[in-house]
Amino acid sequence: MIELIDVSYDVTEDNSDISILRDINIKIDERFVAITGPNGGGKSTLARLIAGIIKPTKGKILLDGKDITDMSITDRAKLGITYAFQQPVRFKGITVSDLIRLASGKDISVSDACVYLSEVGLCARDYINREVNASLSGGELKRIEIAMALARSTKLTVFDEPEAGIDLWSFQNLIQVFEKMHEKIQGSIIIISHQERILDIADRIIVIADGKVTAEGDKDSILPEMLNATGDCRFIRDPECARV
Amino acid sequence: MDSIQKNLLEAVAGFHEIPAGAYNIRANGKTDSRNTTATIDIVSKKDKQGIDIIIKPGTKNESVHIPVLLSESGLEEMVYNDFHIGDDCDVTIIAGCGIHNGGDKASRHDGIHSFFVGRNSHVRYIEKHYGQGDGMGEKIMNPTTVVELQSGSFMEMDTVQIKGVDSTERVTRAKLGDDAKLVIKEKIMTHGKQTAKTSFTVDMDGEGSSTDVVSRSVAKDDSHQIFYSQINGNNKCSGHTECDAIIIDNASVSAIPEITANHIDASLIHEAAIGKIAGEQLIKLMTLGLTEKEAEEQIISGFLK
Numbered sequence: 001m002i003e004l005i006d007v008s009y010d011v012t013e014d015n016s017d018i019s020i021l022r023d024i025n026i027k028i029d030e031r032f033v034a035i036t037g038p039n040g041g042g043k044s045t046l047a048r049l050i051a052g053i054i055k056p057t058k059g060k061i062l063l064d065g066k067d068i069t070d071m072s073i074t075d076r077a078k079l080g081i082t083y084a085f086q087q088p089v090r091f092k093g094i095t096v097s098d099l100i101r102l103a104s105g106k107d108i109s110v111s112d113a114c115v116y117l118s119e120v121g122l123c124a125r126d127y128i129n130r131e132v133n134a135s136l137s138g139g140e141l142k143r144i145e146i147a148m149a150l151a152r153s154t155k156l157t158v159f160d161e162p163e164a165g166i167d168l169w170s171f172q173n174l175i176q177v178f179e180k181m182h183e184k185i186q187g188s189i190i191i192i193s194h195q196e197r198i199l200d201i202a203d204r205i206i207v208i209a210d211g212k213v214t215a216e217g218d219k220d221s222i223l224p225e226m227l228n229a230t231g232d233c234r235f236i237r238d239p240e241c242a243r244v
Numbered sequence: 245m246d247s248i249q250k251n252l253l254e255a256v257a258g259f260h261e262i263p264a265g266a267y268n269i270r271a272n273g274k275t276d277s278r279n280t281t282a283t284i285d286i287v288s289k290k291d292k293q294g295i296d297i298i299i300k301p302g303t304k305n306e307s308v309h310i311p312v313l314l315s316e317s318g319l320e321e322m323v324y325n326d327f328h329i330g331d332d333c334d335v336t337i338i339a340g341c342g343i344h345n346g347g348d349k350a351s352r353h354d355g356i357h358s359f360f361v362g363r364n365s366h367v368r369y370i371e372k373h374y375g376q377g378d379g380m381g382e383k384i385m386n387p388t389t390v391v392e393l394q395s396g397s398f399m400e401m402d403t404v405q406i407k408g409v410d411s412t413e414r415v416t417r418a419k420l421g422d423d424a425k426l427v428i429k430e431k432i433m434t435h436g437k438q439t440a441k442t443s444f445t446v447d448m449d450g451e452g453s454s455t456d457v458v459s460r461s462v463a464k465d466d467s468h469q470i471f472y473s474q475i476n477g478n479n480k481c482s483g484h485t486e487c488d489a490i491i492i493d494n495a496s497v498s499a500i501p502e503i504t505a506n507h508i509d510a511s512l513i514h515e516a517a518i519g520k521i522a523g524e525q526l527i528k529l530m531t532l533g534l535t536e537k538e539a540e541e542q543i544i545s546g547f548l549k
Binding site: 051053072073074077078081082083085088089091092093094095098099102103105148152 | 460488522524525527528529530531532533534535536542543545546547548549
């Protein structure tokens with residue numbers, strides 16, 4: 001169970017403080033929770049706070065009741081937090097099989113590593129010895145990123161927009177990966193997503209907008225609200241503006 | 245051969261004992277052992293230190309090992325090895341130099357390897373350099389490689405210097421005939437106060453010739469590296485040179501690529517990139533449970549793989 005208590009995150013730019021997240025209070029112990037909301041609302045910042053890449057300006061983060069607020073990225077990973085990046089990292093010389101092996105934390109065989117690749121729809125034979133470099137497309141990197149999360153299989157996994165960079169047709173297949181994880185998972189999965197099909201399978205949806213939790217609940221209560229919301233932009237609402 | 249020499253042999257040639265095929269093991273300035281085959285002859289030079297390796301035309305799938313071991317502190321030598329490779333061959337040549345310096349005097353091996361590669365032959369040349377020993381004496385290696393590729397021949401050169409060499413100046417010069425191809429992959433890691441200077445000159449004289457010169461290097465601590473590469477396109481040809489370096493601590497690296505097209509159909513590219521390890525690479529590996537140091541090691545070993 002991950003718990004954020006009064007968590008805020010500010011950054012300083014041009015000598016003024018900008019608030020990215022304000023007084024976030026979230027407790028997650030369900031198997032599958034989706035976080036959604038407009039771009040720039042602070043969702044990825046929340047994921048980075050959980051993984052320990054950034055530290056909150058204020059507040060506490062607890063994992064199974066243990067205060068991890070000041071813990072390093074490495075120690076949090078060892079405790080069982082996995083973070084699948086929105087924009088996967090490229091390396092030079094490090095292969096897909098190296099990353100899967102490092103993710104699993106043990107000296108797994110090539111055939112074991114291949115199982116994870118197959119699960120995310122990659123032909124293992126074609127990819128296992130490929131370098132994780134610029135020769136891989138964005139969509140291929142995202143799948144490898146998800147395969148690494150599967151290989152880690154920790155008690156908390158945070159996926160930051162797994163659909164981003166994956167074409168619509170491939171995403172149809174990928175959704176099955178998450179459906180399967182939903183069935184099998186022992187711990188919790190948090191998915192930051194805009195995809196209705198991901199939100200559909202979530203036990204709970206949390207909406208983050210403008211640095212705050214603006215709504216949370218099951219999909220029946222959240223989705224209609226999301227679909228109606230157009231925000232405060234008068235250019236969308238005002239028919240006069242829309243004609244300009 | 246004593247145990248120190250055996251360890252050096254393992255580090256540079258990957259074996260403890262006698263290899264298969266032709267070989268010439270040189271230890272502390274003298275020939276330790278030698279084997280020739282029906283198609284590969286090895287002859288000591290009469291006028292200077294070194295050997296001639298003569299590979300008969302049509303020799304296929306054979307290898308030659310010519311490791312050099314120095315375990316005597318203060319030994320300095322200059323060795324000339326000439327490789328005469330006939331037409332239509334396909335051979336692998338494994339050279340390497342290991343220095344163990346437990347004393348206070350500098351140990352130095354300067355080697356000049358000249359390759360005369362016949363028509364339509366394929367040569368794979370692997371060279372590993374390695375230094376060890378706790379003495380204050382420097383371990384110095386200055387290899388020069390001269391390559392002449394006749395028409396249709398192809399040479400791949402993999403050179404590695406990962407550890408323990410205090411000072412090195414590596415010079416490679418090549419001339420390519422029609423449709424000849426030269427691919428060079430160099431890997432260097434320096435640490436402490438080591439220096440490494442490497443320079444490549446490739447003259448693509450033949451029509452349809454091509455070259456790819458790629459250097460990957462890691463400079464740590466206070467070490468310094470300089471990479472020069474000069475590719476001259478003197479005919480219809482294609483050339484690519486790339487230097488990719490990671491710097492850590494107070495190390496410094498200079499990359500000086502130079503490409504010259506002397507022919508309208510010469511197509512040449514150079515790339516050079518130097519920088520520290522990308523922060524996001526470290527973070528990614530740390531989210532897999534590695535410490536920052538372990539992550540750095542993984543990134544470097546992948547980079548130099």
